[in-house]
Amino acid sequence: MTPPLGGAAFAADSRLLEGVRAVGARTGVDYTDDEAVSELLARHRRAVDRASRGPAGWIGGLALAAGMLWPFIGHTAPATAGKPLLAYAPAGPLLVLAVTCLTLAHLRWKRALTHKELAGYREVLGLARAYGIKPAHVPAWLEGRREDGGGKGAAPITRYAPAERPAEGTGTPSKVSPPPKPAAVSEYERVADQGGWHDEVGWLLLFVGGIGAAVAVSSGEPLGLAALALVPLAVVVWVAGHRQGSRKAGLRPEAEAYARAVVAARAAGVETSDLSPQLRALLDD
Template structure:
């Protein structure tokens, strides 16, 4: 006989800081309203913040453990083991035919290593882009702002700050903000509207300074592939042709990735310039605007 038991509903995850706690501090509430306007999220609405964080947590976990990441990790493992397997199956390289023998022992492992490393880097970058989503950036700012207002805040969830379980290192720590002065009874802070920071501007702040190595790396890989092709032609080595093709394809792919990243960076810079102009105009009109990052301040005309 099968017994039926009532299943209790899952308990919602506790938030590091709730809307009631935020509203209890007028100064903190005013700053959080400012952040809500900037990032387009009502950070005092617990009913919407809980599922929002749950969706992002699931997405980050899925990206970090995606099939691409697994295939990349397995490829790197096989790349390390393949030379030893080749050594066991074929014996040590023949010194009389050193180039050909070394290519047979090393080239497949190198190609597999490059393939696996490319997949892991792509998977990691997708997870990092998700961690830099405006909603998560804004929520980390809320927690940092609460700390600056001397409101007790428990430790941020490990996934939200990218805390490593082994080294305890955080890849996306909470911003460090200066402590606010103790509020006086006469304080009545207001939250004037400010321009909302678009997602492209946040991407520009985090990725705008990266890149610049793709052209050199792509040219170097294509050149290495050409050298391998010349060697394969002169020595009559089929393995050399495979190595040349793999290096050339990897070089072309690296160059194309750099080209796409360059176009993306130019679009992000244009969006950042428009945002800086809007913030500057709002500040001149008397609005209280958030401090621009160093990268954005360089765009002020």
């Protein structure tokens, strides 16, 4: 896993490098060692995923669904006929179990997310931002944001007041060049948010066409058969959606490779253009 910022970026400003080392001394991690940080992030991401998707979360979700449904279906069972206590009372313990398990799952997830090593790295990223060095992309899981990258997050990057601009020669310049942006990447950014509705509209047209034809046959009204014209229209919509999806799929590998190259370059201390929302979404998948 490529760190959002690495040792070369921190070395661009000697004051930042000193702050990063101070945080590392407190947490026991050398945040200037890219290999160590990469291993650290991969290990903690697995821990965060395990905490959020463990048995407690599954049991809590199932108990919540059962507790919500029980008052509506419990009384329909033959065994609960004439027994209001059995028909409705089990919903209470199920909801208590659901709240307990979901709370436990959340606490475990929050504990994994706020581990001192991760908290230290978020502090380091906050220091870098204060010195004008911003990562191209921060993974959603690192800040506890939703999988789609939205939301403030349960553990956002630490914020500091902006520092004064460094004097010339206070850091180590990077020798890495920013990656060129291929035309295919720009094309992907243009089409990434297009479409997505073809399947739904296609099924709706097919459903309306079938219903119209069925009504025409049952009522003896030939005019209703005109609804069958919606069936080929549904096929046209599906084909257009398939072509658009294939186009996106063909452009995606190059766009994702470029986005990762930008992240790696920014981590190495290179000034690059910011990633577009479409490219950041690729990295959050």
